[in-house]
Amino acid sequence: MVQAMVMERSLPAATPSASAAPADAVGGSRIGFENVSVTYGSLTVLQSLTLTVNPGEIVALIGPSGSGKTTALRAVAGFVRPSSGRIMIGDRDVTNLAPYDRKIGMVVQNYALFPHMRVEENVAFGLRAHGASEAVVRARVPECLAMVGMGAYAKRYPRELSGGQQQRIAIARALANKPQVLLLDEPLSALDAQIRRSMLDELAKLHRDLPALTVLYVTHDQTEALTLANHIGIMRDGRLKAFGGAQSLFRNPPNRFAAEFLGRANLLPVNDLQPAGEGRVSVRFGATVLKARNHHRLAKGSDCLLCVRPHDFKLGSSRPDANRLSGVVRSVQWQGDVHNVVVEVAGECIRLSSAPMREPPEPGASLDVHFDPADVTVVPEDGADG
Amino acid sequence: MLVWSKSGRVLTWLLAIPLFVIIYGLPIGVIALASVSGQWNDVLPSHFTLEHYADAFRAASFDSLKASLVTGVLASAAALVSGTWAALALRRIQPVPKRILDLCFFIPSAVPSVSIGLSLLVAFSQPPVLLNGTRLIVMIAHFVLISAFTYGNVAAGLARIPSDCEQVAESLGARPFYRLRRVTLPLLLPYLIAAFSLSFALSMGELGATVMIYPPGWMTLPVSIFALSDRGAIFDAATLTMILGMATMLVLIGLSRISSKATVR
Ligand SMILES: Nc1ncnc2c1ncn2[C@@H]1O[C@H](COP(=O)(O)OP(=O)(O)OP(=O)(O)O)[C@@H](O)[C@H]1O
Ligand SMILES: [Mg+2]
Numbered sequence: 001m002v003q004a005m006v007m008e009r010s011l012p013a014a015t016p017s018a019s020a021a022p023a024d025a026v027g028g029s030r031i032g033f034e035n036v037s038v039t040y041g042s043l044t045v046l047q048s049l050t051l052t053v054n055p056g057e058i059v060a061l062i063g064p065s066g067s068g069k070t071t072a073l074r075a076v077a078g079f080v081r082p083s084s085g086r087i088m089i090g091d092r093d094v095t096n097l098a099p100y101d102r103k104i105g106m107v108v109q110n111y112a113l114f115p116h117m118r119v120e121e122n123v124a125f126g127l128r129a130h131g132a133s134e135a136v137v138r139a140r141v142p143e144c145l146a147m148v149g150m151g152a153y154a155k156r157y158p159r160e161l162s163g164g165q166q167q168r169i170a171i172a173r174a175l176a177n178k179p180q181v182l183l184l185d186e187p188l189s190a191l192d193a194q195i196r197r198s199m200l201d202e203l204a205k206l207h208r209d210l211p212a213l214t215v216l217y218v219t220h221d222q223t224e225a226l227t228l229a230n231h232i233g234i235m236r237d238g239r240l241k242a243f244g245g246a247q248s249l250f251r252n253p254p255n256r257f258a259a260e261f262l263g264r265a266n267l268l269p270v271n272d273l274q275p276a277g278e279g280r281v282s283v284r285f286g287a288t289v290l291k292a293r294n295h296h297r298l299a300k301g302s303d304c305l306l307c308v309r310p311h312d313f314k315l316g317s318s319r320p321d322a323n324r325l326s327g328v329v330r331s332v333q334w335q336g337d338v339h340n341v342v343v344e345v346a347g348e349c350i351r352l353s354s355a356p357m358r359e360p361p362e363p364g365a366s367l368d369v370h371f372d373p374a375d376v377t378v379v380p381e382d383g384a385d386g
Numbered sequence: 387m388l389v390w391s392k393s394g395r396v397l398t399w400l401l402a403i404p405l406f407v408i409i410y411g412l413p414i415g416v417i418a419l420a421s422v423s424g425q426w427n428d429v430l431p432s433h434f435t436l437e438h439y440a441d442a443f444r445a446a447s448f449d450s451l452k453a454s455l456v457t458g459v460l461a462s463a464a465a466l467v468s469g470t471w472a473a474l475a476l477r478r479i480q481p482v483p484k485r486i487l488d489l490c491f492f493i494p495s496a497v498p499s500v501s502i503g504l505s506l507l508v509a510f511s512q513p514p515v516l517l518n519g520t521r522l523i524v525m526i527a528h529f530v531l532i533s534a535f536t537y538g539n540v541a542a543g544l545a546r547i548p549s550d551c552e553q554v555a556e557s558l559g560a561r562p563f564y565r566l567r568r569v570t571l572p573l574l575l576p577y578l579i580a581a582f583s584l585s586f587a588l589s590m591g592e593l594g595a596t597v598m599i600y601p602p603g604w605m606t607l608p609v610s611i612f613a614l615s616d617r618g619a620i621f622d623a624a625t626l627t628m629i630l631g632m633a634t635m636l637v638l639i640g641l642s643r644i645s646s647k648a649t650v651r
Contacts, residue, residue: 106553
């Protein structure tokens with residue numbers, strides 16, 4: 001019961017989509033964590049994780065280093081044994097099943113191709129391990145290599161491939177058995193930025209080609225998560241701090257940590273929340289009254305945070321109902337396609353990003369910024385577990 | 387050691403070459419010379435001859451070579467199998483019991499080989515296990531003496547192969563034995579060959595235990611060399627030493643070629 005309440009609070013955005021998706025209609029490839037805890041000695045690295053990845057969905061787990069993302073993924077793969085709770089794949093309880101009986105595909109950060117086998121043998125490994133006939137192997141291996149655009153490299157050894165190519169082979173190898181569940185642990189983090197972007201596109205395309213594949217994707221890169229995932233879980237210290245649809249989690253982060261970790265939001269301390277009609281509320285930021293959405297239905301009069309993304313701040317002329325703030329420019333940084341400006345308003349530093357300006361403001365100059373109430377929401381201050 | 391300046395490099399070589407020649411070159415050179423000489427009264431020997439080699443490949447000494455090679459190969463193979471097995475079995479156990487077991491494995495290599503010979507002699511001199519005077523007891527002695535090194539080598543190799551590969555294999559559906567055969571052992575192959583090479587070299591040179599337990603007709607080369615030099619037949623002893631060295635080298639070179647092929651793959 002306590003658990004249910006915690007879940008309700010930390011997973012506000014999950015409820016609508018989870019009920020919309022037919023969780024057990026397809027059944028075959030759902031991944032379910034049910035109150036999974038993992039401990040090493042006296043150290044608890046995963047605490048009562050409850051999470052569902054619906055069939056055909058991509059769920060990204062993000063979080064800072066050491067937050068338990070890999071542990072969660074390896075628990076699904078069967079290399080970490082939960083100290084309590086259940087892990088489901090489809091309708092099977094796999095908690096006590098050996099890794100080789102779980103019928104999953106797994107890709108790890110450093111690819112882990114078998115160095116003593118040619119590419120084709122690497123890809124064929126899973127098929128042969130399941131006793132597939134030579135005819136099946138000969139048909140399936142080129143198919144998988146073609147899927148990742150590596151058909152020409154079948155005869156090479158892993159050490160003769162670049163990092164990006166090795167990663168493609170690792171993906172082809174994981175998919176050769178046609179698993180219904182694919183586990184990816186930071187698959188792109190060893191690649192340079194440019195290859196990472198193109199691999200990201202290819203992963204997205206791969207999932208369009210294999211829409212039934214259920215993917216659990218562990219990363220610490222929010223761009224990867226936002227690009228690929230239907231749902232995102234944010235972890236910290238072994239707990240799931242937030243879970244929801246990628247867009248709604250970005251627009252309406254349920255707590256301070258989620259807002260800061262996903263998209264580096266500005267969080268203005270505000271108080272005296274009052275209803276202002278049309279689902280809006282007004283709050284006081286210093287002497288200024290600001291309007292915002294109240295997605296999380298915070299109570300009247302409460303103190304909370306106003307979540308404003310750096311891109312939501314606008315300069316120049318504003319609509320009459322916009323929120324307005326005046327401050328002093330502290331720093332201006334040009335980053336090619338954006339200008340990052342830090343403005344001090346009522347003792348708080350806010351970061352804003354704008355399209356490149358021809359005449360950026362000078363540090364020390366005063367600056368008026370405004371933002372649309374529809375773009376911002378109030379967020380509760382984190383509770384005891386924040 | 388990296389020496390960057392040119393004079394430093396020259397100095398290093400000037401120091402290293404004489405040291406190398408004196409420590410390694412001189413004894414081997416002397417043995418090599420002695421093995422082809424008929425007389426050695428001066429600074430240098432005289433009456434060069436290949437007669438000792440011709441003798442060596444007749445009768446008794448040739449049997450010694452055979453005994454050494456057979457013992458070396460069989461004992462090393464047995465040590466390799468059991469050492470690998472032990473290393474694989476002990477891989478996943480807790481650190482503290484593992485360290486204790488590691489210690490047990492290394493005791494035979496810490497005890498003087500003469501003591502091992504003596505203890506085997508005493509232990510296997512009574513029925514029901516009466517092994518004295520058999521070839522088997524020689525193999526057992528060698529096995530006991532070298533298995534610690536085999537285990538150590540294989541365990542070190544196991545610690546160095548990436549565990550990710552094995553886990554990925556498992557996630558792809560490989561059951562333990564299949565994984566062992568297709569992934570673990572192939573990745574371990576260079577270490578297995580190194581382990582076998584070391585055991586073989588140790589076995590070929592083993593004297594202390596063997597001399598206490600060898601049965602008639604199963605005299606290994608080191609025992610023959612010891613017996614010959616004891617009798618004062620220095621030139622014959624030198625010849626057998628050269629043969630022992632070359633036989634060992636040939637096997638090791640062959641093994642290292644297999645090993646480098648396995649690593650390149
Ligand atoms: N075998 C182990 N023994 C003891 N502690 C472990 C073990 N494996 C992981 N941990 C601990 O569990 C915690 C979570 O580790 P995990 O690898 O899941 O983090 P992560 O979120 O994947 O981090 P990263 O982003 O750095 O990969 C860490 O504090 C780590 O020190
Ligand atoms: Mg990790």
